[in-house]
Amino acid sequence: MRYSADHKAQTHERIVKEAAARFRRDGIGATGLQPLMKALGLTHGGFYAHFKSKDELVEIALRSATEEMGALVADKFNQDKPLEGFIDMYLSDAHRDHPERGCPLPTMAAELGQRGQPSPSVDSAVQHRAGLMAQALGNSKEAQAQSLVMLSTLIGALVLSRSVEDQEFAARILTTAREALKHQARAAADIP
Amino acid sequence: MRYSADHKAQTHERIVKEAAARFRRDGIGATGLQPLMKALGLTHGGFYAHFKSKDELVEIALRSATEEMGALVADKFNQDKPLEGFIDMYLSDAHRDHPERGCPLPTMAAELGQRGQPSPSVDSAVQHRAGLMAQALGNSKEAQAQSLVMLSTLIGALVLSRSVEDQEFAARILTTAREALKHQARAAADIP
């Protein structure tokens, strides 16, 4: 059954989007290609008309998730308090409760580090995210350093709040990190 | 073949220790019980004489790794600059390069959060680790909050430095976070 010209590209995109969601929600190893294709109304054999391996899909899905996340926060960086808006969003209840639509780093980075060969896409995801934050901080050498540290805090706090059982404790981790980071952002904005 | 009185307890401990190492190095899902038992010179069937499921082993191994880590850093907290020693150790090259002997949170927390039901052992691991740091900061309400944020930064920075491909970038993440956190620790120690 041959399809219209852009049909394959559309299916390709659907697979990438669904995979990007599942990798973030369930983890890479726990995401099977069979259930993934089935969820899109396709059979698993067709997968290899689009990707040469699961590893290739992982790489592409990670890039897609990074871009998706970038688009989601783009408007935050056009406001007068860009960093504070970003921090509020990153450490929101919505972001904690919906990893499948959020930043791929808290969910995928550790697993990618454990796989044999790390992926260069992690580097660019980190650099891109930290770059935006550094820009909001003035882009000095200090700003670049601080943005890396802040990004670490954001990721660590989100991971912890997601893996802790006590909901009250989880909320406290988010709130505490949010206020500390916003305090840091304000302090950094005042000094220069 | 019946063994001496404490033989079973010893084997139990050997399984827990080896599992705690592999879960941290390879991840929980990627660690098979068969290779694990084989590495100890045992056959996989015997596993169920010690644990009722892999999930039970995960729980016990996580507690074991937390205690192990606690013992490893205990002496740091008896020095005159307790927090700085701990930070240097947590963000050392050795800790980054040997997850199997390090803190279980950067390696296991995300995966435990993705599994259906989160484990209460994560809560106590976080609380224990943050508690020690808070004590070093004076144990005030502010100290408790700050220790949670610092722990988030430690975990996030370690995860990032492990999953990034560029070794120079990985080193920069560690160094930057180390200095920022020690600066925070000194500032907090000066104020009260």
Next chain:
DNA sequence: TGTACATCAGTGAACGCGCGTTCACTGATGTAC
């Protein structure tokens, strides 16, 4: 315009593999007499 053919996205059975778990068993040692 109508017909023959080539294309190729998607199908679905099959591949070998390792997973967690079960189970009938073995056999060295501790215990009872």
Next chain:
DNA sequence: TGTACATCAGTGAACGCGCGTTCACTGATGTAC
């Protein structure tokens, strides 16, 4: 002290299952004449 028996940590084959990947095939559509 010597013998019979019970214990039970560990053995290893087998279970069903889902994994990633391969492959011969299908059949609707675009292209060529």
